[in-house]
Amino acid sequence: MKIALLGYGKMGKVIENIALERGHQIVLRKGSSDSFDGLLQADVAIDFSVPNSAVSHISECLNHNIPVISGTTGWLENYSDMVNLCQEKNGSFIYGSNFSLGVNIFFELNDYLAKMMKNLSDYNVSMEEIHHTQKLDAPSGTAISLAEGIIKNTDYKNWTLDDASTNEIYIDAKRIENIPGTHSVFYDSKVDQIEIKHTAHSREGFALGSVIAAEWLIGKKGVFTMKDVLGI
Numbered sequence: 001m002k003i004a005l006l007g008y009g010k011m012g013k014v015i016e017n018i019a020l021e022r023g024h025q026i027v028l029r030k031g032s033s034d035s036f037d038g039l040l041q042a043d044v045a046i047d048f049s050v051p052n053s054a055v056s057h058i059s060e061c062l063n064h065n066i067p068v069i070s071g072t073t074g075w076l077e078n079y080s081d082m083v084n085l086c087q088e089k090n091g092s093f094i095y096g097s098n099f100s101l102g103v104n105i106f107f108e109l110n111d112y113l114a115k116m117m118k119n120l121s122d123y124n125v126s127m128e129e130i131h132h133t134q135k136l137d138a139p140s141g142t143a144i145s146l147a148e149g150i151i152k153n154t155d156y157k158n159w160t161l162d163d164a165s166t167n168e169i170y171i172d173a174k175r176i177e178n179i180p181g182t183h184s185v186f187y188d189s190k191v192d193q194i195e196i197k198h199t200a201h202s203r204e205g206f207a208l209g210s211v212i213a214a215e216w217l218i219g220k221k222g223v224f225t226m227k228d229v230l231g232i
Contacts, residue, residue, distance in 0.1 A: 004028035004042035006057040007049030014207040067092035073141025097141030099209030106198040114153035123187040128172045130182040138173040
């Protein structure tokens with residue numbers, strides 16, 4: 001499989017190493033100032049760039065019929081535009097707030113726990129996410145996905161980084177050196193606390209998941225998620 005890497009920072013380099021180990025070829029390594037030369041040789045593109053580049057990267061791929069995986073977060077106000085473009089071009093697109101296989105299992109646990117807690121009014125939910133200081137968006141896309149999972153399954157209406165009202169989920173977003181990503185969900189009552197937590201030890205889990213998603217996407221048409229890739 002020939003892969004175009006859109007974004008060649010720390011994550012791009014880890015993805016490159018894993019892709020090469022799995023027998024794939026890198027035909028484009030696009031940094032912030034590089035062109036798209038080589039994109040048309042690719043079987044698939046993997047975008048781990050920055051929020052203000054994601055839309056142009058995804059659009060370029062879809063306009064040239066290149067299947068594209070995006071793990072860049074912080075641009076989702078334009079997500080529906082990319083879905084529409086993918087459908088218009090009969091393209092192939094996966095966005096994931098987190099491609100780690102473990103995190104996607106964690107998403108399912110979060111949904112299940114939220115359903116169990118829905119009618120237990122003595123418990124209030126809150127979240128904490130911790131990432132390295134180079135992460136540009138806050139809260140993380142993963143934290144937003146977790147909050148949306150809770151909102152979907154309970155009477156909570158929104159999430160916030162500020163003081164939370166009764167129907168809001170407070171997210172405490174922290175930036176600390178050398179933390180790949182830690183996410184915790186807390187249900188607190190006067191008598192106890194329930195916590196579920198995922199801790200990433202390195203970037204390799206995110207990178208491996210994105211390569212697996214790219215392998216899965218080849219030959220398919222449409223807009224997909226990691227739930228499709230993992231069959232969950």
